[in-house]
Amino acid sequence: xxxxxxxxxxxxxxxxxxxxxxxxxxxxxxxxxxxxxxxxxxxxxxxxxxxxxxxxxxxxxxxxxxxxxxxxxxxxxxxxxxxxxxxxxxxxxxxxxxxxxxxxxxxxxxxxxxxxxxxxxxxxxxxxxxxxxxxxxxxxxxxxxx
Amino acid sequence: xxxxxxxxxxxxxxxxxxxxxxxxxxxxxxxxxxxxxxxxxxxxxxxxxxxxxxxxxxxxxxxxxxxxxxxxxxxxxxxxxxxxxxxxxxxxxxxxxxxxxxxxxxxxxxxxxxxxxxxxxxxxxxxxxxxxxxxxxxxxxxxxxxxxxxxxxxxxxxxxxxx
Numbered sequence: 001x002x003x004x005x006x007x008x009x010x011x012x013x014x015x016x017x018x019x020x021x022x023x024x025x026x027x028x029x030x031x032x033x034x035x036x037x038x039x040x041x042x043x044x045x046x047x048x049x050x051x052x053x054x055x056x057x058x059x060x061x062x063x064x065x066x067x068x069x070x071x072x073x074x075x076x077x078x079x080x081x082x083x084x085x086x087x088x089x090x091x092x093x094x095x096x097x098x099x100x101x102x103x104x105x106x107x108x109x110x111x112x113x114x115x116x117x118x119x120x121x122x123x124x125x126x127x128x129x130x131x132x133x134x135x136x137x138x139x140x141x142x143x144x145x146x
Numbered sequence: 147x148x149x150x151x152x153x154x155x156x157x158x159x160x161x162x163x164x165x166x167x168x169x170x171x172x173x174x175x176x177x178x179x180x181x182x183x184x185x186x187x188x189x190x191x192x193x194x195x196x197x198x199x200x201x202x203x204x205x206x207x208x209x210x211x212x213x214x215x216x217x218x219x220x221x222x223x224x225x226x227x228x229x230x231x232x233x234x235x236x237x238x239x240x241x242x243x244x245x246x247x248x249x250x251x252x253x254x255x256x257x258x259x260x261x262x263x264x265x266x267x268x269x270x271x272x273x274x275x276x277x278x279x280x281x282x283x284x285x286x287x288x289x290x291x292x293x294x295x296x297x298x299x300x301x302x303x304x305x306x307x308x309x
Contacts, residue, residue: 015162015166019162019165019166019169022166022169022170022173023169025173025176026169026172026173026176029173029176029177029180030176032180033176033179033180034181034183046186047273047274047277047278048274048277049187049189049277049278049280049281050281050286050287051187051189051281051284051285051286051287051292052185052186052187053185053187053292054185054186054187055187055188059188104194109188112273113273114272114273114274114277115220115272115273115274116272116273117220117269117270117271117272117273118214118216118267118268118269118270118271118272118273118275118276119267119268119269119270119271119304119305119306119307121273121276122267122269122301122303122304123304125191125193125301126303126304129193129194129195130195132195134192134193134194134195135190135191135192136190136191136192136193137188137189137190137191138188138189138191138277138280139186139187139188140186140187140188140189140277140281141184141185141186141187142184142185142186142187
């Protein structure tokens with residue numbers, strides 16, 4: 001009786017659709033991934049608001065400040081309190097001035113914890129005002145759908 | 147002499163194994179680092195420093211003073227509008243009042259003109275209640291649309307706790 005031989009080619013499936021799909025998945029995740037650490041801080045739980053909508057475009061000269069519920073401020077890699085924030089703000093003003101701008105052109109983005117005392121945010125705004133900043137944005141997150 | 151042709155089985159095929167390995171590694175990396183974050187938005191507050199040299203001619207059309215009182219735990223205890231009308235801790239009532247006070251035109255309020263709300267809050271009031279108050283006076287949602295009421299918001303000087 002003649003034996004049927006299987007060729008090695010018969011065992012190979014067509015990889016093209018799988019590779020297509022995997023590349024599409026990679027493209028999807030690459031587009032959505034956000035490496036920016038500026039806008040993230042694990043210690044901050046933002047308050048929610050039903051009116052939270054992302055702004056049309058990125059703010060000019062954004063300076064992001066995270067304020068946790070104890071009143072500690074995180075600015076990039078720096079940690080300060082409301083009373084010791086002035087040197088960090090001076091650095092930001094110097095950066096703005098080096099680009100022929102003034103403090104009034106900067107946008108202070110305040111990401112404060114929902115349980116932080118409101119007075120601390122007022123104090124922080126006051127400190128920024130003293131340095132010449134005028135534009136502030138209080139960041140909130142979208143209300144979760146129940 | 148035997149001439150070697152290119153029609154040998156393996157000569158024309160690229161090995162896909164290594165590429166697939168790398169591609170799967172990339173995919174795993176992106177899947178692991180992917181984080182679904184809630185959408186974030188901003189409430190804009192334009193507050194130049196009130197100095198003696200600052201122009202004080204800019205008088206808002208409808209100044210509204212919003213006093214937010216906190217209890218010992220930092221929760222909202224009372225909402226007072228213009229030191230006269232009290233809404234308890236009900237932000238919905240506050241919004242209804244603001245809707246009555248601000249008959250929004252077709253274009254709605256803008257950064258330059260329109261009513262202005264000054265927030266005067268107790269120092270210990272939790273920030274989430276401040277945001278709730280700002281949300282109530284800024285506008286409301288009607289279906290998918292946002293109806294804007296007040297765009298100009300500012301803070302009164304902080305009330306430092308005694309002692």
